[in-house]
Amino acid sequence: MAPRPNRTPPQRPPRPLIPPIDVSDLTTYPLKKRHSKVRVADFARPWTRGGSFEQFFASLPDLLAVKTVRAVAAAIATAHRQRRPVIIGIGAHVIKVGLAPLLVDLMERGIITAVAMNGAGIIHDFELALMGHTSEEVDAEIDEGRFGMAEDTGRILNEAITLGAQHGQGLGEAVGHYINRYQGQFPNRATSILATGAKLGLPVTVHVAIGTDIIHMHPAADGAAIGATSLLDFRRLAAVVAGMEGGVYLNVGSAVILPEVFLKTVSLGRNLGNPLTKITTVNMDFLSHYRPLTNVVRRPTQKGGKGYALTGHHEIMLPLLAAAVLEQIR
Template sequence: MPEKFDTSRLKVLPLSQRQHDLNLSVIKDLQPALAVHPSLQKVAQRIVDAKKSGASVILMMGAHVIRSGVQRFIIDMMEKGYISCLAGNGACSIHDYELALIGETTESVALYIREGQFGLWQETGQLNEIVSQAAQEGMGVGEAVGRAIHEGAFPHRDISLFAAAYRLGIPYTVHVGIGSDIVHEHPNCDGAAWGKASYTDFLYYTKILENIENGVVMNYGSAIMAPEVYLKALAMVRNVALQEGREIRRFSTLVCDLKDLPDDISAEAPKGCSDYYFRPWKTMLVRTVDDGGESFYVRAPHAETVPQLWTALNTTQVAHI
């Protein structure tokens, strides 16, 4: 039998000893964008229509969305009923948790990996205890983290997406890959608990996706988690819909990222081209909407695209149609 690494040998330090690259100064105030990309204006209309019809609107994201400081815009969209579900990777929960707790987050990989201290911080490791409790209660990661921040001694819970989602009863589903997040390094990490709670979140997400006909799925900056989770969940809900004589094909997808894509995104890149492996394009913008849906791509930083979407949703010509 292979020998396992003994995590009890690790030295875990308090966050007070960590140099942080981001603090609350990154959090942006709710201010309208000076201009809105035409595609985001169209997506905003689709979101308004989805809200009126009761269809789902899902916002999937990578952790850089949280690091870009657009929390107030997303929270306001949730409060106004424009978002049915948030979905993120494990790093989303980590950055959100740290910002809510100490008002700082993000460490230098280059600095701390040299001495093997990267990721090994005591307070952040408490997420493992939260997730272990979640697994015992049959909860998802997102709901448990949101509850902990909302009900706990977190001075900056007002800018926590997880706390806001919990307060509003909106799922924030967390989709992890074991070993990909710093909390998995810690001696108190229970991989089975993370697997159970994250799978619960996957089923929450899939249930919301079941109502995506005439709805919207958005992906802000997730190259792997979002398209892969969405793809498997869509297969599941279409499988059931076909058995019940229903269709799930008329909905919109939006991808916001920094990758250069052609103006015409209706066809995927050819095999052998590196762009073929950019899953948000072939999965979310082409393959899953080619039988009745529509897709949009906007190349710009999250600090611009999230406020632009919020601005579009708050314009008179959209909000009151």
């Protein structure tokens, strides 16, 4: 068999390299004429032992998140002075990390005028008021089907909700009044956001998705009562949001439920003739999520107002913000 002819293509010569750009005619300007985002005057100052919180807060660098904290604190203080609503929506984690006393204090001072929480919030608030402890080890309990099976929690909370439905109360109002009515059973009720709201007549609303909370597994759960009381709370929160022109809404630690609820209350309020063009919205969480940034920070303020995002751990950021607000008001 005859050998095949060599079909190797001819080698092309390499392309010449592109010469480096000539920068000899570059246009420059003096540094002193350039706008700069960071200045020495904005730097942090070293801490002096024994100083006050006011001195500590003033010593922080006036940059990035610190500027945001200061702007949010100023917005809350201004809303308080002008008697405008300051509403805080909280995920249950805020209660679990020990921050209820701070919120109770701000409610009693008249700074926080309304609280919204998800369904898990009432569980931790209730258990802390009743027993002084909360938050079970889910990993240790789920394998044996023990997760969420605390008898007291399921029975008493469902009883409070059912009684509330019978008396035309919202879910948060129902549980708060129950704790205050049977206060002898709740030695730690001073830490309860629900009980404080009921005592002061401040709206504490609860926004439930059926099946997300441990009390929904218990035989005492009444879907009609849960739905009726939570719907009433949604409409009550919508009434507060409709009147929050010049006010502030903070979403702290809720990634899905409360951002969705808040967006609907804004739409409902505007549909009924409330422009809501001068509002401040804030999202605070230790991770950035789509819904809070979209449905709290951006969409409600695109018509007017200002939206802020603060990323950090609740147990650090919320006490810092609360103290900054109190200093501004003082």
